[in-house]
Amino acid sequence: MGTLIQRFTVASAMILAVQCQPQFMEYIERRLSSFEDRIAVWYDQTQRYSSEYRGFKNQILALVESLDKEKEEQRSNLEIATSRIERLERELDYLENRNPAPTCLEMEEKIINQTAETAQEKKKRKQKVTECAEVVFNIKAMKIVKRLESAVGLWTKDLMSDSEKVYIFDGVSNDTIYEFTRLKDFTDFSGLVKGKKIKLPHSWAGTGHIVYRGFLYYIRSEPQFQVIKFDLKNQTVSDSGMFPAERQIPVYGLSPYNYIDLAADENGLWAIYATRENEKHICLARLDHRTLDIEQMWDTPCPIANAENAFVICGTLYVVYNSKLRSRSRVQCVYDVTEMVNTDQAPLLYFPKRFGSVASIKYNPKEKQLYSWDDGNQIIYRLTMKLKSEL
Structure with missing residues (x-):
């Protein structure tokens, strides 16, 4: 079932x-x-x-x-x-060689030819120095007076004297400088054979030295930074002073041998320097040329990077920077201690020619000229000035 x-x-x-x-x-x-x-x-x-x-x-x-x-x-x-x-630069160089720029030594030739200066002219010049309120308007001419083997060096005259003597600092460190009686003695002979050797008690360092009112003011770096005041007539040290800034660094990014750059203008003696406390910008100080005391110090807005050199005119710092073009350098930062002029107001200044790197620039207040050492070339730049109030 x-x-x-x-x-x-x-x-x-x-x-x-x-x-x-x-x-x-x-x-x-x-x-x-x-x-x-x-x-x-x-x-x-x-x-x-x-x-x-x-x-x-x-x-x-x-x-x-x-x-x-x-x-x-x-x-x-x-x-x-x-x-x-x-090609344009080559053509300009060719034209300059065929038709040299107006000489920058007219002032020197006038001084040589003049036997005396009137009391009225002296009074006017003294008043102009005392009441200096000018700014550089243009670099109107240049003259290459000589070429030496050293790419780096310094040449200058006594910046506030009628003396025609020329002083040469060959290189970035030595204990000997060369003195020429006049510019012609320096330019007419090759090298430094005609120069009188002046041996200093201490070695100088960098290219920041000046000759001012019969004295050589130079920088000694060892054992620490000092400003030495050397009497050129008596060949003796007149005074010396420790520079008060601490932890110093090179003041120009493209000139590592310069820690203190001394300058002189119509108003006196200046020191351009830099420290690690303000390591991105250049500092400026005014010195008493008699005692080497610091009278006043300023932190400027001018960068250290790409700076080649600087100079002071009428209390205004002009910093020269390197541009990308091989033959051009220009002033890109201007600092006026009286605050009458700033970088935006100041005229744009280009140097008409550049060979390599500017090792030193010294302003001569009496001649209104710059003495520059550019890759071994000793150059004079003639300036056109303008009143700050007219900018």
């Missing part, structure tokens, strides 16, 4: 399966069709995205190619401009 029931159950299940099979197959077919539709949509989207990507890639490649072409054009234009500038 049980066997019959079992057989009947299996038979019923088989009949039921046969009856449900068309519905199951229809369900399976619907699911497969749905999958196929989704796959078709995915394929279409993939194809569209791939097409858009290829289009975007082609656009980018076209832009890159265009940029490369433009870069090459700009590079070609830059090379052409550089070539033109170099």
Whole structure:
């Protein structure tokens, strides 16, 4: 009996399966069709995205190619401009050699030819020095007077004297300087053979020295920084003083041998220096030329970086910086202790020619000229002045 029931159950299940099979197959077919539709949509989207990507890639490649072409054009234009500038500089040098610039030594020739100066002229000049309120308006002429072997050095005259003597500091450190009776003796003979040797009691360091009112003021670096006042007439040390600044660093970024640069103008003696406390900017101090005491000190906004040298005129500091062009240096920072003139107001000053690196610049208040040592060349720059109140 049980066997019959079992057989009947299996038979019923088989009949039921046969009856449900068309519905199951229809369900399976619907699911497969749905999958196929989704796959078709995915394929279409993939194809569209791939097409858009290829289009975007082609656009980018076209832009890159265009940029490369433009870069090459700009590079070609830059090379052409550089070539033109170099050719122009060569032509200017050629013209200068054929037609020399107006001499900067007119003042010296006048002094040589003049036997005496009237009392009225002396009074006017003294009044002008006392009431100095001028600013450099232009560098109007230059003259190369000689070339020595040393790329770095200093040459100057007594900045506040009628003396015609010329003093040479050859190199960046020594205990001997050279004295020439007049500029002609210096320029007419090669080298320093005609110069009188003056041996100093201490070695000088850098190119920051000056001759002022019959005295040589020079920098001694060892054992620590000192300003030495040397009487050129008696050949003796008249005074010396420790420079009060601590932790000093080179004052010019492109002249690492200068820690203190002495300058003189119509108002007196100055020291240009830098310290680690203010290591990004140049400092300025006014000295008493009789006692070497510091009268006043200023922190200027003039950066040390890329500075080559500096000079002071009428209480205004002019800092010379190196530009990218090989033959150009310019004054990019001006600091006036009277606050009458600032860098934005001051005229833009370019030096008409540059050989290498400016090792020293000394201003002569009597002649209104700069004495520069540029890569072994001894150069005089003649200045045009203007009243500060007129700017």
